[in-house]
Amino acid sequence: MGEEMVDMEAAAQPKEIGHGAIFEKSNRPITLKFENVVYKINIKSEGFFNKKKLEDENKEKIILKGISGMVLPGEMLAMLGPSGSGKTTLLTTLGGRLGGNLSGNITYNGKPFSTVIKRNTGFVTQDDVLYPHLTVTETLVYTALLRLPNTFTKQEKVAHAEAVIAQLGLTKCKTSIIGSRNVRGISGGERKRVSIGQEMLINPSLLLLDEPTSGLDSTTAQKIVSTLWEFAIGGRTVVMTIHQPSSRIFHMFHKVLLLSEGNPIYFGKGADAMDYFSAVGYVPTFPMNPADFLLDLANGVPADESRDDQALVKQNLVSAFKTNLAKNLEIELQQPNGNLQGISDGKKHEQWTTTWWQQFSILLERGVKERRHESFSGIKTGQVLVIAILTGLLWWQSDRSHLQDQISLFFFYVGFWGFFPLFNAIFTFPLELSMLEKERASGMYRLSSYFMARTIGDLPMELILPTCFVIITYWMAGLKATAANFFGCLLVLLYSVLVSQGLGLAVGALVMDQKAATTMGSCIMLGFLLAGGYYVQNVPKFIAWIKYISIGQYGYKLLVMSQFKPGETYPCPPNGTCLVEDYPAVKAVGLHGFTVSVIALAIMLVGYRLVAYIALMRIGAPKK
Template structure:
């Protein structure tokens, strides 16, 4: 390639030769830019390009082209999502302004393809502005003490800030900040460069927020937007405790996002969520449990939120996200949610004890007491509203604690309890009257309440389908465990070595494992608590053992309990194993005293198994399994949580 570029056939390429060759490839490129590129590639400053310099330069070009292609794909993905929002806005509000603003956002994102690293670093600097002083950056980042920051020091420290980017992108950013091309950054270059990055990121973030708010206002309520993306964060978090934060998010991304989204895009979305929820330091830490220490409670809750943000929801519901957290961790969680709301995501959360700083983050407040609406309006106006009704907020008490105490019922004294109930009824009547007069915003919020109720009911109703999925997923493992036990036991006991007998033996054990698991699911669904289910299991097993066919014949069972042997999977397992083993055997009666069974069939007749077959026993076990699964689904449907519907009078 070097010889092709050099006219004289020698290895080094002069500036004139470089300019002529590049102009043939790119005729519209300005000569000044070609010369600047030549100077950048000429590392030793010798005025010509040798083989090593050209190879390094071409390799960097390939890496940059690959990165720009990836950024272009990401931009196209963002453009597609914004185009979907444009269509939703057109249906909901029929406003061309939403389409125009979305087009502006699409063009801005397309223009940011080549500057995404600068935008992310500027955003990180804005987030760390309170703890990271510009005057101290050179001193803290300068590891070798020469008063300047070299490329290695720059690359290491921006990654510590949380910037996720390839090294060549960080190096390109370093060269952009290095105004005097000295190969390092002095204090003036750091201050000016970082200040420019933060100002640019702040302008872009403000513009994004403005566009999202405009789109949100034009799109209308949840019930008017078809295909609205919603997510629900439960109060109890369930994670694999041995996985790290990053592994958990990537695992959730690969499960939830469609296959059309590339793995690179999924990893990028995971990195964005880690940075957005301030989980950078905990990204490599395992989740942990009571036996092994892992992430904190606040980080765990933010991780649960992050798993739901992978699907880019427009409406996010949270059930008591601050429950079980100390005041600081609760503050961190709600601040993360506030940041999401500022970016255009509608956040609806239930909370019982908001501290003052948390309450001040709320935009709107729906206050309930015993199923009645006490207030529905701006959070900042709640104290003034109740003050107009004669309930003034005492000095030194934050509005959140005041309104919660005002609508709560103390159950210590009957007089206090009666007074609280009268106050609640008065406040409920006043709220209804204000709603009728247009003072409170019940009508505008009706669709949001319907969304809350429908989301809660959907979450509880989906429990039976999650349980069905669990049964299907665990079936191979359960079968393998039962089969492995049978494989180990069969030769030790010395049972019939015929292959058919061994196959029937394993099949019977596997069915018994499925039947016992199905019974456990049924008891868990039917019992009100786990303790009750655990207490019910032993006596049921004892009854099944008693009526297993060996201890008590079916014809001798009381009429009231005649159904029990038929419902005992232990009976059918024992019967199937006995018939499988004894059928076809012969015994010697020599030296025996009294009646002697000479064949296996005679032995089976003594325990009333003469009419049974292995197939019949397997069919009965299968019926028990099916009945238990069916009853479990019915119990889950019957015992699902009930939700109060809140509607204006």
């Protein structure tokens, strides 16, 4: 058996790296079968005064109602149907990405979905989830470096990406950035080809695409489907959902599955679809695009514009399918796959194609390139510099006789540099949710490597700006002009900034909604500052516990301790001196407990990031 079976991971490598390698005939074909696939969801009623609330709470809605079919290597299956017919749900199910109340049998060469199958399956989502500030080449090269196994050298992976660029006709725009709604970049058709190229990089045996022609003109759509047709005839299995293809595109489909409200009403060769519906009594009154005719029928609208009830037309079509096609399809599904080369079970397949360090390094480099435009943007840098200069002027050369002013400066440090990194970090994961879901679902990298790369990549932004802020304000405010005091103040502030960043990461990862996360983060930080020992010095005991979890309290305390020591004095009226530690604003936090404060912030530094990491584990977790 070992000689007959083919190791899919080894077979994923083209025989040579070149422009002709991508569409060579596949030597590890996959026959996809799905039998009686049913998917249900629970419907929860909304509205407090809904009289049927109790009745509807446990009501189920059936999205897929017993869908069956088979796609052979070298075939391209198109799933058609109106919006809400279940096309995307079925496609997601076939890609092993849908859990929940799912029944039926889906096999790949007679075997269930597995890590090996996932590694050789490409999935192109309807929305092009791409980094807008990376070029076409950078996008595909980084994907190749992450997804291709280490049996390729780095140079071969880059060459493989270049080959895909040439095959998909992206050479002219290879140095252009992807772009977005707010950033001018490549065209919509080129973006779609980049998305397809990301999946073609792994030379998949099974390629699934959700609406690959959505939003494109007919000529561009035809070019994309032609490319997919060429990819299929090389021995791959291609399945796509498509809403309303042109007649030229329709005739490229080897097989068509037509859905109506989750029910199959046709499955078979695309060329036989019109003859089948004619045989069951539905004939177009004039020559028209077959796809348009099929969609009209799926909507319950017959071509003769009769006044038949739409529900009745759909019911008749479902019955006709069960009578004329279902039994033959069931017999066909029971037939063996033939002599297709299978998947080797004799070798243990690693879950990841690259090492942790490779993933971390590549993700760090990619993240820095993508965010280089915003890391030190003019707006953020200008904001910090303006506030720093204004702060320095307001506290200009304050001396020990103005002790309250100096202490209030430290609390301003804590407040400003509590909110600034908090808000920057809150948007980190919500903005990348789609990308994280897409890449994690494909098993591209470990969550830990992504998390470390993402947080470390933001450190320059998080640490350089507060450093500049302290350099400007410290000397303008006339604080102690010694290296020990200056660096002590700087290190404490940077320490506090990292903790605030961790809080922002945790809130953003938990909520995953920018507006809600911003509100939640603001409330938490304001609570911490109020309990920080500056505004309220005699906090009631029943709420005093807040100060023990307050970033502001520990940061404020350490900043005060970086400037003052026990036993130091300050001028106080009428003509005497007083101990700094007895000053009310200082006494509230004290000049003792340095180690406890450092440890408390260390626990928060690690704890908040751990919470963020655990919250991210629920997102896009790859299914085995």
